[in-house]
Amino acid sequence: xxxxxxxxxxxxxxxxxxxxxxxxxxxxxxxxxxxxxxxxxxxxxxxxxxxxxxxxxxxxxxxxxxxxxxxxxxxxxxxxxxxxxxxxxxxxxxxxxxxxxxxxxxxxxxxxxxxxxxxxxx
Numbered sequence: 001x002x003x004x005x006x007x008x009x010x011x012x013x014x015x016x017x018x019x020x021x022x023x024x025x026x027x028x029x030x031x032x033x034x035x036x037x038x039x040x041x042x043x044x045x046x047x048x049x050x051x052x053x054x055x056x057x058x059x060x061x062x063x064x065x066x067x068x069x070x071x072x073x074x075x076x077x078x079x080x081x082x083x084x085x086x087x088x089x090x091x092x093x094x095x096x097x098x099x100x101x102x103x104x105x106x107x108x109x110x111x112x113x114x115x116x117x118x119x120x121x122x
Contacts, residue, residue, distance in 0.1 A: 041088045041096060049096055051086055051111075058084045058100060062114070072115040076107075 040050040052068055053060035058077055061068035082102035091097050100116055101108040109116035 037086070039086045039088045039098075041090055043090065043096060044093050047094070049088060051088065051098060053084060053086050053100065055084050056081055058082065058102070058116075060086070060100065060116070069114070071111060074109060074116050074118050076118055077109060077116055082107075
């Protein structure tokens with residue numbers, strides 16, 4: 001019986017060490033940093049607006065009822081890579097405007113009814 005216990009015990013110890021070594025160390029895992037940003041403004045009476053966006057692709061979503069809701073891109077914004085930035089401003093009490101723009105070439109879009117619409121001009 002003792003001859004059987006020692007190999008089984010040794011096998012379990014070696015297996016536990018192998019599993020511990022194989023698990024990726026979360027601190028050593030690398031991932032891109034700074035890809036997303038959030039802009040937020042206060043409207044009034046405790047209400048606020050938040051828009052999360054990808055600074056490389058322009059993909060964005062607005063916070064609505066505790067969930068991110070995608071802002072539909074215009075056709076010229078889809079599959080485009082750039083260096084995006086977003087500006088929010090209060091226009092009237094309870095109303096706001098949002099503009100997404102590419103810092104590389106100046107192309108810009110304004111949000112209207114949950115969709116980015118291109119802004120014409122040079």
